[in-house]
Amino acid sequence: MSTPHRYSDTVQTVLDALDGGIAPDRLALRDAVRELLADLRSRVPGRSVEVRVPPYGAIQCVEGPRHTRGTPPNVVETDPATWLEIATGRKTWHEAVSTGKIRASGVRADLSAYLPL
Known part of the structure; x- marks a missing residue:
């Protein structure tokens, strides 16, 4: 499957490891997750949706009512490998949600219109 654009060397290295069934370097995985989260935020x-990829990062994105205190009403949470898969188009949003790889709650928590990056 071709990627929609050229990713950084860090992201590409992690994707190659995942594609090869190899556990990526932890620091490279962290950096790749953070890079793609920053790309989504930009x-x-x-500030209406909080996207969490523990233990590496969390951002707020999507126009709408701003959340300021307590648990946000719109939350997306997934693991690092799934985040890289959906952010780069290796897996669709709907595939990840239907298999339980993404937990999304709230009326604005569907990010399928914004992914892949």
Whole structure:
């Protein structure tokens, strides 16, 4: 499957490891997750959805009512490998949700319109 654009060397190295069934270097995985989260935040600015990829990062994105205290009403949470798969188009949003790889709650928590990056 071809990627929609050229990813950084860090992201590509992690994707190659995952594609090969090899556990990627932990620091490279962290950096790749953070890079793609930052890309999503810059493409879809806002503060109505919190996207969590523990233990590496969390961002707020998507226009709409701003969340300021307590648990956000719109939350997306997934593991690092799944985040890389959906952010780069190796897996669709709907595939990941239907298999339980993404937990999404709230009316604005569907990010399928913004992915892959």
